[in-house]
Each structure stands twice: as structure tokens, then as C-alpha cells.
Amino acid sequence: MADDFDIQTFLPYLLNRAAETAGQAFQQHYKARYGMLRTEWRVLFHLGRYGALTATDIGTRAGIHKTKISRAVAALAAKRYLVRVTRDSDRRQEELRLTPAGKAVFDDLCKAAAAFDAKLAARFSPEDTATLRRCLSVIAAPVE
Amino acid sequence: MADDFDIQTFLPYLLNRAAETAGQAFQQHYKARYGMLRTEWRVLFHLGRYGALTATDIGTRAGIHKTKISRAVAALAAKRYLVRVTRDSDRRQEELRLTPAGKAVFDDLCKAAAAFDAKLAARFSPEDTATLRRCLSVIAAPVE
DNA sequence: GCATATTGGTTGAAAATGTAACCAACAAGC
């Protein structure tokens, strides 16, 4: 029977609820202050952290579908947070680069993110936090 | 500067990616086989596990907004997986009950869920899995 | 060179979600 199974401990359910709670709480920073959507913040982040990338690069690294990237890039470009530079080597590709304004937002959000992360992690012992991050990385990685 | 912060270890990001990977993988069971959405599966689950509840009850327990519940209940009713019984004590409330068909789907999905969960958990030591579940529960709980 | 397939990225329509307004049943004050 199904009585020995409880959704309260079901990992996909727990993961989703935890992700939603944490995500909602952090979204304040990029949404309220900069009117950004989650995908926009992620794209911004990747560019700030890893330098100029193409849309496909970001999609691959972050596991985001290209249509979502495309729209996030358009939104960020409209906000003047990034510029697109068509590559000479292959004129289909465009390199995305943060503008100074985009870099400033990135810096600000990184600070907020680091603080937020620290506050979350502070609820557990360092060992548990490390275990948590490790397990999450494993689960997030595409199945073997 | 923002160089000491990496999104790869940022908990909201990790949580979201892990939740998405796990959720996508499990969704096969309820989506492909029964044409259900995630909220539908959750509502079904709560009814199967905890007996007759009202829409508001489920929303409170699962942290789902009432419009999502409302639509999920309508979809489940259309599939004849549940029936609504207006309460005499308060005719605004409707008790939701699984039909035999709904119960059968619930049983099947519980089996699949238990197997899926076991497979996920098997990637870690029992201690780490316990830590993972505990941390996720804490994070998922509304902030104090 | 030319035809075909592939890749980077965008666009449009359909599905799903979020927000707010809404309706009916109840409760409280008077």
C-alpha cells in the first residue's frame, strides 16, 4: 500500500518547496530593486562572473532553454545592462557583455546574494551546509 | 568585489537546479501516464494520504495558492479522480474525496514516488540523506 | 559552384501562473 510513503520526506517535493521558499525570498533583491526576472538575474550573473559569453554558452552552463535566454537577453539589453557584439568569426553568434551599468547591478546583487547565502547557511552547522551543497550539486547534475 | 562569490554554490541557485532536475525526472510518471500537472499530483497526493480535505486545507498544508488549487481540483474532477461534496455545516466548503479511480492512480504514483526517492537517496550515505532532508525541511519552512 | 543539413538565435501561439476582482455563504453588530 501507499501508506508507508509520505510526501513530507519525498525529495523532489522537499527540493521544490525549499527552492521556492528561498527563491521567493531572494527575488526581492533583483525584482523589487531592478525589475528583473529570475532568468535575467542568472544571465546577468553569468556574464558578470565569467565574462563575455554567447547566449548558447549561458544556456549550456545554466541549463536554461534558449528561448528563455533570448528573452532575458532582450530585456537586459533594453535596460542597457548589456550589449551584443556580433562575432566576426561566426556572424550568427553574439558575444554578450555587461555595460558599466550592468556591472554595477551585478556587483550590488552579488553582495546581496552573498549575504543571503550566509544567512541561510547560518541556520546549519558548517558540516551540514557543506553536505547540503554537495548533495544538491549531485542532484542538479544531469543523470549519468 | 563580487569575485569571491560563485553562483555554483549559491543555495537558492543550487536548490532551484536540483529541484528542477529531480522534478523533471519524476514528472514523467504523472504527466506521461496520467496527463497530470504537478499541482494536480500534489493535490491528489494530499487527498490520498490524508483523507478528505477542503481546497483551503490542501493549500495551507502544501503552501499552494488557492487559484492553483482551484484549477487542479477542476482538472482532477474532470478526470473523475475526485468528487466534491458540499458540507452541510458550511455550504461554502467542499470536501474533496478521491474516487476509486483516483485512489488507484494515487497508489500507483506512490509506488513510483517511493522508488524514485529511494533511487535518489541511494546516491548518498544514509547520514547525508538524512541531513539533506532535514536541511531542506528547515529551508522550506516559512521564515520564523 | 550548388544543394542539404546544422547551428545560433528569434518569434508566435498555446499552456500555465500570478494578481486582483469577484460571488455566494456565513458571522457579527446593531
Next chain:
DNA sequence: GCTTGTTGGTTACATTTTCAACCAATATGC
């Protein structure tokens, strides 16, 4: 009784997401 406020639940509309079709640039086979 009548007004006002609250609650359970649905509906309408705007925003997002998803899916498929699409266009242009490049690569491949001949």
C-alpha cells in the same frame, strides 16, 4: 430584520513559460 465584514472558492486578465516553426549564417557532400 438589515448592514458590514470575512471566508471559501472561482473567474478574468496580464505576465511567463513552453513548444514548434522559423530565419540567417555556416558547414558538409558532391
